[in-house]
Amino acid sequence: MKTVLMVAEKPSLAQSIAKILSKGSCSSRKGLNGACSVHEYMGTFSGQSMRFKMTSVCGHVMSLDFIGKYNNWDKVDPAELFSKAPTEKKEANPKLNMVKFLQVEAKGCDYVVLWLDCDKEGENICFEVLDAIEPVMTRPYGGEKTVYRAKFSSITDTDIWAAMSKLGEPNRNEALSVDARQELDLRIGCAFTRFQTKYFQGKYGNLDSSLISFGPCQTPTLGFCVERHDKIQSFKPETYWVIQAKVFKGKDSPLTLDWDRVRVFDREVGQMFVNITKTSKEAKVESVSKKEKAKQRPLALNTVEMLRVASSSLGMGPQHTMQIAERLYTQGYISYPRTETNHYHDNFDLKGTLKQQANNPFWAQEVKALLSEGLNRPRKGADAGDHPPITPMRAASEGELGGYGGTWKLAWEQACLYYQLWVDQICFTEVMPWLGIPVEEAMPVCERGDVFSVEEVKLVERQTCPPDYLTEADLITLMEKHGIGTDASIPVHINNISQRNYVTVESGRKLKPTNLGIVLVHGYYKTDAELVLPTIRSAVEKQLNLIAQGKANYQQVLQHTLDIFKRKFHYFFDSIASMDELMEASFSPIAATGKPLSRCGKCHRFMKYIQAKPSRLHCAGCDETYSLPQNGAIKLYKELRCPLDEFELVLWTSGSRGKSYPLCPYCFSNPPFRDMKKGMGCNECTHPSCQHSLNSLGIAQCVECEAGVLVLDPNSGPKWKMACNKCNVMVHFFEQAHRVQVALESCETCEASLVAVDFNKTRSPLPDGETQHSGCVFCDPVFQDLVELKHATMRHPSMTRGGGARRGGRGRGRGRREKKPKDKMAALAAYFV
């Protein structure tokens, strides 16, 4: 029997589509990567009975990068990234093993139907899938067609069946346009980012950003924020005048009237009007009109709108909102949270969805009333053909969801919004008071011809106010309007400009550009304003669309656009001095930053420690900068020196739970031995005899990770510990010991290095009042109760075994240690060979 393989873009869609096509009768299993499922059923394909296997990828299978050697920032000229540097496709997420998974499932299949999302990215993924599976699929007889594309516009029975009955082919041109975008984004983004970063970080010490990045989406996003900042800065308040009149009727309290001309900027004109009205003691109602102020019912919720609402009325950032929405989705409270669609299909079960909320204590009454009165159709929105609008699927209570920051708030908000779809103003403000119309002062009833007495008429002087900083919600709207980013990437771009220290999030989720953000954008304005204009994205996309529509050649468009940006890059490179003038005015030269910390091994003068990101050491004598680990504290380590290069060692301490190790500032960037990599401290150094090295302080193979070694932290007493030099495993031992040393001998049972411990007489936990003992941390019965496993950071629930309770070391470490523990003599021997 023949088999048809079908592939969707994500696991949730594979499931929904399989359910529809199998009429609910498919059997499901997990794939080998644990993330994707395979749904199998019997059906007919081109008139024959066949086996169907429906599965999915998780977004892109591959992603584009430069080949390895072009990722060395020190050796590659960024200009080479425009043409010379070759690119390659790498698996987008190696942990998912997607290529292998697809091949296992595709082996022996006769046909493939591609159910990827119906957009250009989806078309591109079609070919990524085909590249992976075609080599393992059964070869067709003659020229039989075996590859099909399903085009669907919604996940409904009718649409999915319709798509299945008229299968087409994947569109190569659309896929190519995405290939071109990827290559352009990579080459342009990386070239500018590397050049800027190296140039400015080599000169200034207080930029406080680990990266001075540039990108066709993030830079215009920053541009919007700075543009508003400039408007605020250049704002000159203007004086204007308004006429204010107070009138009253009988015993009613006076009514303040607004002027229908609003304001004048010429005082004399205003005064003239006041003079005219001053002659009258009475005011007659000329006409009466009522303005309809009832708010329109909202549209059904799509991703971007959810982000806007969450930011403006819940104070939740877009990235956070997406995380919470994802969680609500996986727990079954809401439908798929990434959708552009804000319109419900005619056959969507609106009533059933509402019934789910009928027992929720917050709005049970309103919901029941609605159900009995009957529903209006929600307002008509746009159907992007991806997923239904974000919909509450299950009633939630605060008790269930209160635990995670904002989860309950977001669930509640979404249910409210769903509820609003049918309800008019008066009704939905009962559940969402903040959407109500502000209660205006009671208007006295008046009719045409009514006469009021004039209490006073005066000219009031006022000043125009500057605009405020952009809110996140404003920014999202601007990005959407200019086509910067997508619903899924908008939160990422906003997060980026904040992480890079270009903007800060102020109260009310207003985005205020930092000095760095302002100087960058002003610098682009000065050299090449196009780099920061929102049109930079749309101009490129216009070119890409030509490829997608088959109107232009992929290679030609790519070359042409790359040429333009290559020229822009060279121009930017040549005019960097004019941007640098702005930098000079705002930031301090690297030599004038930081405080003296440790001595340079070359000139033996003090180097300065620069704490601002990226934290580093700078030697003014040699004019050299040495990188340091980020996210931790650095201090001098007892003025001890590296025996290889005489640089003074520094001690790095992590913020959480105090993992620490010494490192040599020179070796950190220039690994001294062949088996070492950049970014290693003394706890990974294979120096054969240095007292700070892995060789001297390493005790045993890590109890959890494959490659790590537990290394004594010589600086940790009196709360002694050893920590894995690769993962976050930490073993606390011998608390209050006076001295802990790693002995030369190894344990006969497990080959861990023996440890010698000295206690003070009064505090010794050793039997018989002994103060010294030497033995294996894992096997020695005397040490059994003095060893406790912990983690530097509790990241994963599965890693909390031990849970802080005191546990014996015996057996546990050994049981997990399948690999041969580190043999110090063998390591030494290897080094000398």
Added chain:
DNA sequence: GCAAGGTC
């Protein structure tokens, strides 16, 4: 270490 785009 870099972009933007999918998605977990």
